Amino acid sequence: MARPKETLVPTTPHVEGDEDIGEIRSIVGFHIRLAHGATYRHFTETFTDIDLTQKQVSVLWLIDDHPDIAQTDLAHRMRMDRATTMAIVNRLQDRGYLVRGASLTDRRKQTLNLTDAGRDALAKAKDAILEHERWLKSRFTDQEVEMLIEMLTRIHE
Amino acid sequence: MARPKETLVPTTPHVEGDEDIGEIRSIVGFHIRLAHGATYRHFTETFTDIDLTQKQVSVLWLIDDHPDIAQTDLAHRMRMDRATTMAIVNRLQDRGYLVRGASLTDRRKQTLNLTDAGRDALAKAKDAILEHERWLKSRFTDQEVEMLIEMLTRIHE
DNA sequence: GAGGATTGTCAGTGCAACATACAATAACAT
DNA sequence: ATGTTATTGTATGTTGCACTGACAATCCTC
Numbered sequence: 001m002a003r004p005k006e007t008l009v010p011t012t013p014h015v016e017g018d019e020d021i022g023e024i025r026s027i028v029g030f031h032i033r034l035a036h037g038a039t040y041r042h043f044t045e046t047f048t049d050i051d052l053t054q055k056q057v058s059v060l061w062l063i064d065d066h067p068d069i070a071q072t073d074l075a076h077r078m079r080m081d082r083a084t085t086m087a088i089v090n091r092l093q094d095r096g097y098l099v100r101g102a103s104l105t106d107r108r109k110q111t112l113n114l115t116d117a118g119r120d121a122l123a124k125a126k127d128a129i130l131e132h133e134r135w136l137k138s139r140f141t142d143q144e145v146e147m148l149i150e151m152l153t154r155i156h157e
Numbered sequence: 158m159a160r161p162k163e164t165l166v167p168t169t170p171h172v173e174g175d176e177d178i179g180e181i182r183s184i185v186g187f188h189i190r191l192a193h194g195a196t197y198r199h200f201t202e203t204f205t206d207i208d209l210t211q212k213q214v215s216v217l218w219l220i221d222d223h224p225d226i227a228q229t230d231l232a233h234r235m236r237m238d239r240a241t242t243m244a245i246v247n248r249l250q251d252r253g254y255l256v257r258g259a260s261l262t263d264r265r266k267q268t269l270n271l272t273d274a275g276r277d278a279l280a281k282a283k284d285a286i287l288e289h290e291r292w293l294k295s296r297f298t299d300q301e302v303e304m305l306i307e308m309l310t311r312i313h314e
Numbered sequence: 315g316a317g318g319a320t321t322g323t324c325a326g327t328g329c330a331a332c333a334t335a336c337a338a339t340a341a342c343a344t
Numbered sequence: 345a346t347g348t349t350a351t352t353g354t355a356t357g358t359t360g361c362a363c364t365g366a367c368a369a370t371c372c373t374c
Binding site: 023024026027028029030031032033034035036037038039040043054055058061062065079129132133136137139140144145147148149151152153154155156 | 180219
Binding site for chain 4: 053091
């Protein structure tokens with residue numbers, strides 16, 4: 001069967017640089033998802049050597065800021081449920097970045113604390129975060145950054 | 158890698174209702190992730206009956222806007238890779254919401270089009286999206302919404 | 315002490331992002 | 345035309361993470 005070079009109806013008139021997404025463009029949630037995706041991608045690129053995810057860094061960071069924190073408290077601050085939190089804590093514990101301890105005040109609770117390795121990893125991660133943030137903030141003035149954070153906070157708080 | 162010991166807030170005592178997240182608060186990426194999480198959670202709540210994810214709705218929507226679109230083109234517009242796109246298209250196809258067809262112009266390509274069921278699901282989804290968007294936009298003035306979208310676009314475009 | 319709530323754990327499910335490999339096809343250089 | 349390279353879709357496997365529902369231990373209230 002010969003293949004005539006049929007120049008039929010071009011599927012979508014696909015002009016170079018045509019990335020129009022139509023009416024969906026006006027949907028805020030859509031842009032949040034795309035922005036999150038772009039941010040996440042750049043994050044993982046920046047963190048290839050360190051091999052930590054956004055979530056994991058955030059958890060390390062919060063534990064460092066709040067020693068002896070309980071998993072439920074951590075979950076609450078991160079807006080995660082208990083099961084998800086446990087999965088992340090498990091991963092971090094397996095890698096020797098944190099230790100679980102017994103709470104003195106409530107025997108149901110576990111205290112979470114970083115190990116030296118965890119603190120070390122967090123320090124490296126914070127450097128990488130600064131790099132990542134520079135990439136992110138390069139699009140905005142200081143005032144815009146402030147406004148963006150404020151608006152995003154209105155969504156998640 | 159001698160790094161000046163960061164002078165951090167002393168261990169924040171844990172008062173009732175203390176949800177402070179410390180210095181991490183100034184990290185834009187952190188807020189994007191939290192806002193995305195909050196948005197995603199509300200989305201899934203709004204969509205329990207319809208049983209579609211953000212991603213799936215976006216794909217249906219884009220296919221509806223661009224009939225005969227190829228998977229690669231779709232992937233590009235959604236900022237996904239081919240494998241991820243295929244997984245989503247497969248799921249949607251299994252549920253009878255779209256069909257793959259042969260492209261007339263390039264036999265490597267598949268054309269994607271919605272079925273009637275797909276169009277129906279999309280119509281319902283759009284209603285739910287409006288509801289979801291109302292929830293999202295209730296925090297902002299029209300002008301702020303516009304600014305937020307513009308800023309988020311700067312990140313993902 | 316009994317009943318209810320909280321905390322951590324565990325098992326299972328689903329989505330989605332990634333990498334890798336492969337076959338078919340198209341595009342291109344010579 | 346021929347061989348090389350690029351593109352497109354597919355298949356497979358891994359990882360992360362969010363959710364559900366169940367469970368035991370513990371705490372709190374009455």
